[in-house]
Amino acid sequence: MIQDCAEITSRDNARIKYACAVRDSEKQRAADGLFFAEGPKLCLELAKSCTPRAAYATRAALDKTPELAALSPVPVAPHVAEKLAGTKSSQGVFVLFATPRPPEDLLDTARRILMLEGVQDPGNVGTLLRSAAAFGFDAVVLGPGCAAPFSPKTLRSSMGAAGRLPVVRRDDLPATITALRARGVTCLAAALYRSRPLDEAGRDFPGGVCVVIGSEGQGLRDETVKACDAAVRIPMTDRVESLNAAVAGSVLLWHFRGV
Template sequence: MNETITSRDNEKVKHACRLRDEEARRTAEGLFFAEGPKLCLELSAACRCTACFATQRALDRTPELAKFDSVTWPVADHVADKLSSTKNSQQVFCLFKLPHPGPEALAGARRILALERVQDPGNVGTLIRSAAAFGFDAVLLDRGCASPFSPRTLRASMGAAARIPVVVTRNLPGELTALRQRGVTCLATALRGAVPLDTVGREFAGGLCVVIGSEGQGLTDAAIDACDQAVKIPMTDRAESLNAAVAGSVLLWHFRGC
């Protein structure tokens, strides 16, 4: 373990804060920032930790953090307050190497969640967590989505982004077309030409891709056109719509085990 950091202007602390706040820096350096003992320990099962900052109180309370000893810098409470991205500091902060799933992540996947322009980090994180919970094999995001490794998305996904491959694409309609060409059925959540969810079968010999659109505008026409069918969730007239995380989670639960 290294010496305790007592200055908020320490270069390692400032570097961690920049990774916390700047998506471009995370991408350039291949690192991401995570906060909280439970989340950091979950992520360490799949991602390599390059630095850990923690108060002595947190280290004493969570002995499992000893696995990070070689890269751990104890920090004073006021330094932990600077590192925290939440109102109440969780006193443990780690930097991890970004996972880089290759083309095989989609090539071998039978059940895929695809998101287009889902910009709220809480919705993206929740959907990644639901995809992992209901046995999906991969998540496909277009570049208009919130980053899967931003602090807010990570908190919502509870580390699921490290347990299920998350692939980012510049051309979601093109990826959907490629999936269909290898026999994957792509279902768009949209009203245009949609059939009720409970009328859709549950047998997909070549695999299934569930496609969810943005919170305000839904899927683009190009994404809908690249899919086999649009589906909608039957609802009462007491609600106009469901948000992306709820609608997507309902669909993922419905198609679990398909």
């Protein structure tokens, strides 16, 4: 239902200013355990797995998508929606969600894990989260230098996958890899050098598999690669030197689906 309250018409309204702060500041999101999402499709998808804390929508958006009434949005004037919008063309729907908290023992039980190091581009991180969810992975580990999973740009690229797939941060990826290997998870680094072709890597990993991917420009650090069981590469023609991190990672995730 639409909240029974007056439409917000001031761009300086305290609730609007706060929503913008959550949208723009990773520090604010971390401190308050909230994230900002925009657009009817994304917000309705996220509402299936995340708890909405506050919602705002224009009356035109509500007329166009009646299902949004389930989020109990506060009506906002079009010029207020323009302030809330993180994109050039506002869709008139904005929601603050509670950030999901993954289980503390997540990495003690997950069998299919995606691990990223230094993937700074939100579009790449979002695409990889979406691919991980699509191909049945259980968890994602973000190492140093990775884009925030609940930033607006990452959320748009992932289509809300971070809300459905547990995501954890780890500062020491070699140590995390060592711990995973100790419980039988096979850890495979995506690397061009001293690596075997993907089709020779096999798919028989009874303890599970962790796919470790670095940025397109820098790749993985040597110590991260050395911590893994092996390094693998995607066979390619000599027409290109490398693949975009999101493309390469998605190919690897597809290859190891169902392991």
